[in-house]
Amino acid sequence: MRLLFIHQNFPGQFKHLAPALAADPANEVVALGDEQAIARCTGLHPRLKLLAYPKPQGASPQTHHYLRGTEAAVRRGQSVVRLLMELKARGFVPDLVVVHPGWGEALFVKDVFPQTRLVLYLEFYYRAFGSDVNFDREYPTSVDDVFRLRIKNTVQLLSMEQADAAISPTHWQAAQFPPLFRERITVMHDGIDTRRVAPGDARITLPDGRVLTRQDPVVTYVSRNLEPYRGFHTFMRAVPAIHAARPDAQVVVIGGDEVSYSRPPPPGETYRERHLNEIAGRFDPARLHFLGRVPYDRYLDVLRVSSAHLYLTYPFVLSWSLIEAMACGCLLVASRTPPVEEVLRDGVNARLVDFFSPDDLARCTLEALDAGKADAHQALRHQARADAVAGYDLASVCLPRLLAFVNGQLARRPD
Numbered sequence: 001m002r003l004l005f006i007h008q009n010f011p012g013q014f015k016h017l018a019p020a021l022a023a024d025p026a027n028e029v030v031a032l033g034d035e036q037a038i039a040r041c042t043g044l045h046p047r048l049k050l051l052a053y054p055k056p057q058g059a060s061p062q063t064h065h066y067l068r069g070t071e072a073a074v075r076r077g078q079s080v081v082r083l084l085m086e087l088k089a090r091g092f093v094p095d096l097v098v099v100h101p102g103w104g105e106a107l108f109v110k111d112v113f114p115q116t117r118l119v120l121y122l123e124f125y126y127r128a129f130g131s132d133v134n135f136d137r138e139y140p141t142s143v144d145d146v147f148r149l150r151i152k153n154t155v156q157l158l159s160m161e162q163a164d165a166a167i168s169p170t171h172w173q174a175a176q177f178p179p180l181f182r183e184r185i186t187v188m189h190d191g192i193d194t195r196r197v198a199p200g201d202a203r204i205t206l207p208d209g210r211v212l213t214r215q216d217p218v219v220t221y222v223s224r225n226l227e228p229y230r231g232f233h234t235f236m237r238a239v240p241a242i243h244a245a246r247p248d249a250q251v252v253v254i255g256g257d258e259v260s261y262s263r264p265p266p267p268g269e270t271y272r273e274r275h276l277n278e279i280a281g282r283f284d285p286a287r288l289h290f291l292g293r294v295p296y297d298r299y300l301d302v303l304r305v306s307s308a309h310l311y312l313t314y315p316f317v318l319s320w321s322l323i324e325a326m327a328c329g330c331l332l333v334a335s336r337t338p339p340v341e342e343v344l345r346d347g348v349n350a351r352l353v354d355f356f357s358p359d360d361l362a363r364c365t366l367e368a369l370d371a372g373k374a375d376a377h378q379a380l381r382h383q384a385r386a387d388a389v390a391g392y393d394l395a396s397v398c399l400p401r402l403l404a405f406v407n408g409q410l411a412r413r414p415d
């Protein structure tokens with residue numbers, strides 16, 4: 001079979017599925033991505049053919065601000081379609097295309113390959129109410145933002161209209177899409193390699209040379225970028241109480257200073273600087289460690305030495321890092337928000353707290369550091385690991401389901 005994967009940041013969510021299909025000699029698998037992403041791709045299957053399209057020009061500054069994202073998506077879709085037409089001219093007509101539609105890459109696939117089965121990876125559908133927008137009163141949404149969001153979904157809607165089927169990683173994320181399309185969506189997580197992502201002895205060396213192990217009281221927080229969408233402001237406001245109550249506690253933070261999802265702070269400012277200034281004089285700088293972005297193996301070691309791992313999020317896309325923390329047997333203190341509640345249960349495999357309450361977060365974190373409750377904590381850790389393996393293990397659960405889904409789609413292609 002001939003299969004085509006498209007993702008501007010390839011491999012993205014296809015990092016396991018595409019190589020697994022390429023490993024079958026009966027398949028010819030091609031992947032398309034932005035030239036910058038393809039240049040970074042290493043270690044994938046040798047039979048997986050990687051093709052890059054040039055990074056497209058962005059929207060014109062003169063374009064109405066509601067439409068700039070749409071214009072940029074159309075330009076990206078044009079970059080992709082030129083490569084698709086080249087593939088077709090060389091005789092490559094895929095039986096199945098799997099594509100993330102968020103950046104416009106799916107817009108014109110069916111126009112080039114009308115008989116090909118088109119599957120979308122649906123990550124998130126934006127709503128003005130009931131999910132991430134208007135969730136945090138500290139960062140209010142204007143009426144103009146609400147109108148812009150409606151137009152922001154245009155690209156996904158145009159792509160969904162053409163699609164034969166779709167997958168979404170969680171039930172909550174799937175439920176954000178319009179009811180008209182939900183019957184086409186199958187919920188399947190990308191999967192976590194729980195053999196690699198597992199508890200174990202570890203140590204981490206901090207920037208000041210100090211070495212931490214599992215015997216130290218270590219509070220951890222991880223996010224791609226340190227921003228409100230992942231509760232960074234609530235986390236930072238809890239640090240003074242944690243430091244005051246536990247003079248031996250070390251707080252270790254992984255994440256960059258850019259913005260992935262939240263509204264950007266004023267020019268020249270980062271959310272890290274903003275909240276460090278807010279708590280200045282009320283915490284011990286020698287016990288709050290910012291590691292920035294780190295290699296994957298070091299990130300896993302941080303999870304392994306964690307005494308309490310804090311995960312907070314708006315009602316938004318569920319982070320891979322949460323499932324990875326579960327797989328590492330972390331003692332999780334997490335926000336009581338809908339995507340989190342799909343995988344975590346208070347008092348069963350984690351402790352859940354009010355997203356907006358630094359006091360609750362600090363209190364539960366301090367309880368997690370209490371050596372007198374070690375047995376109860378160990379039960380939470382074991383259950384978190386067991387739930388990660390049972391529901392999200394790559395080899396035994398997610399990849400077999402994804403492969404069966406792909407084969408089912410291939411069986412339904414036109415003769």
